[in-house]
Amino acid sequence: MLLRGAFAALGLMASTSRALEVTVTNDASVKAAADTVAYGLVKFYTGNNTGDVPGNLPDPYYWWQCGAMFGTLVDYWHYTGDDQYNAITLQAMVHQAGDDEDYMPKNQTMTLGNDDQGFWALAAMSAAEHTFPDPPSDQPQWVAIVQAVFNEFVTRWDTEHCDGGLRWQIFNFNAGWNYKNSISNGCFFNLAARLARYTGNDSYATWAEKVWDWETSIGLINLTNYAVYDGVTIKDGAKCQDDMDKTEWTYNSGIFLHGSAVMFDVTKDTKWKTHVDGLIKHGMEKFTVDGDNIAYEQLCEPHGTCDDDQRSFKGYWLRWLSATITLIPDVKDTVWPLMTTSAEAAASVCIGSPTAAISGHPPFKGMAGTACGFKWNPTKTFDNSFGVGEQMSALSALIYTLVDDAAAPVTNTTGGTSTGNPGAGSKSDSEKIRVFDPITTADRAGAGILTTLIIGGVIGGCAFVSL
Numbered sequence: 486m487l488l489r490g491a492f493a494a495l496g497l498m499a500s501t502s503r504a505l506e507v508t509v510t511n512d513a514s515v516k517a518a519a520d521t522v523a524y525g526l527v528k529f530y531t532g533n534n535t536g537d538v539p540g541n542l543p544d545p546y547y548w549w550q551c552g553a554m555f556g557t558l559v560d561y562w563h564y565t566g567d568d569q570y571n572a573i574t575l576q577a578m579v580h581q582a583g584d585d586e587d588y589m590p591k592n593q594t595m596t597l598g599n600d601d602q603g604f605w606a607l608a609a610m611s612a613a614e615h616t617f618p619d620p621p622s623d624q625p626q627w628v629a630i631v632q633a634v635f636n637e638f639v640t641r642w643d644t645e646h647c648d649g650g651l652r653w654q655i656f657n658f659n660a661g662w663n664y665k666n667s668i669s670n671g672c673f674f675n676l677a678a679r680l681a682r683y684t685g686n687d688s689y690a691t692w693a694e695k696v697w698d699w700e701t702s703i704g705l706i707n708l709t710n711y712a713v714y715d716g717v718t719i720k721d722g723a724k725c726q727d728d729m730d731k732t733e734w735t736y737n738s739g740i741f742l743h744g745s746a747v748m749f750d751v752t753k754d755t756k757w758k759t760h761v762d763g764l765i766k767h768g769m770e771k772f773t774v775d776g777d778n779i780a781y782e783q784l785c786e787p788h789g790t791c792d793d794d795q796r797s798f799k800g801y802w803l804r805w806l807s808a809t810i811t812l813i814p815d816v817k818d819t820v821w822p823l824m825t826t827s828a829e830a831a832a833s834v835c836i837g838s839p840t841a842a843i844s845g846h847p848p849f850k851g852m853a854g855t856a857c858g859f860k861w862n863p864t865k866t867f868d869n870s871f872g873v874g875e876q877m878s879a880l881s882a883l884i885y886t887l888v889d890d891a892a893a894p895v896t897n898t899t900g901g902t903s904t905g906n907p908g909a910g911s912k913s914d915s916e917k918i919r920v921f922d923p924i925t926t927a928d929r930a931g932a933g934i935l936t937t938l939i940i941g942g943v944i945g946g947c948a949f950v951s952l
Contacts, residue, residue: 522857
């Protein structure tokens with residue numbers, strides 16, 4: 486199945502400097518380039534190897550980014566029609582749903598945050614909206630998983646501190662417990678809006694309104710200029726607004742943009758169109774350089790300080806810009822120059838041929854001359870930064886220019902096949918913490934005997950070798 490990507494790349498080996506130049510007005514050109522970039526992305530994945538866990542990326546990539554990757558691959562299939570990665574995508578997304586079918590698998594529960602869980606749920610929501618193949622009936626279903634995550638978000642809504650909002654972390658023993666960030670609440674907002682659209686249930690829209698109102702009332706979304714700030718820290722005796730991190734990231738802006746577009750589609754209330762327009766205007770000013778129409782991560786990209794997570798953010802922004810066009814076509818004239826120029830620029834830096842691991846990152850195993858760099862400007866220059874985030878962002882830049890021919894997201898009355906479960910996610914967070922049985926006297930005795938036997942075996946083996 487992976488050979489198709491390899492064949493598409495064979496013709497690129499002769500000239501790495503012009504490897505992925507594309508014509509964005511030619512769908513075949515875009516799809517061929519996307520095929521090659523997707524192949525390089527999937528070659529980072531090890532979850533389908535014997536002995537590995539489906540849905541996991543190797544170190545140093547965090548679990549949430551694998552969920553983001555499979556969300557991108559769902560979209561890759563939707564926009565290009567290429568199904569060669571559907572099998573591993575289905576396998577990973579079902580496996581990582583976990584025993585409780587809520588994207589809190591036991592091997593991740595102790596460390597995951599609300600945004601981590603949210604990104605996997607975003608992938609499942611896209612699967613439902615795009616009629617990605619449904620799992621067998623005895624396995625978790627896309628909409629039901631999202632409803633489980635939504636219901637758990639509701640139980641974590643914290644009015645005691647900052648008058649509402651989700652914390653970054655789910656458990657109080659993790660760093661970040663006292664931080665309420667926009668991406669966690671953005672996942673809540675985005676999923677609530679999309680569930681409202683898919684199911685027709687107004688209670689989801691009510692929660693979307695509630696999350697938006699909290700973000701704006703506390704100042705994390707500045708309605709004067711539509712900047713979306715990163716988060717606030719909870720401190721005893723202080724207002725949350727007193728310790729606000731005003732860092733701006735592309736993905737924070739994008740997740741609220743798309744959710745607002747969905748809410749406009751659901752409610753027809755013009756206030757949501759106002760929010761859409763404001764978020765687009767500010768984003769295009771903040772996340773480009775002097776209006777060059779090339780997406781960039783303004784905080785860290787100029788200084789070369791973006792980490793593995795941050796090097797994937799601008800790809801999600803382009804995802805949500807494209808999804809907004811689908812729901813509100815009249816914004817296309819505004820954002821299209823950004824999307825097409827970004828796609829051309831991203832393709833032009835997919836010219837690297839790194840063959841060795843760098844700083845703990847696995848080596849690039851795609852076709853030579855097709856590793857994508859992180860900085861898209863200057864164009865045609867590989868910045869020696871490569872990995873899942875870089876490859877995924879470049880793939881996003883390419884596929885989302887195919888928006889005109891992509892089907893609109895479905896609902897359960899317009900062709901959706903995924904079934905839901907409004908009561909999903911009933912187990913409390915405290916029940917998900919793995920608790921080990923107390924060590925008994927018999928356990929200690931058994932351990933002592935086993936230790937003695939092991940030591941005896943080691944001494945005997947050494948004596949035998951010496952003789």
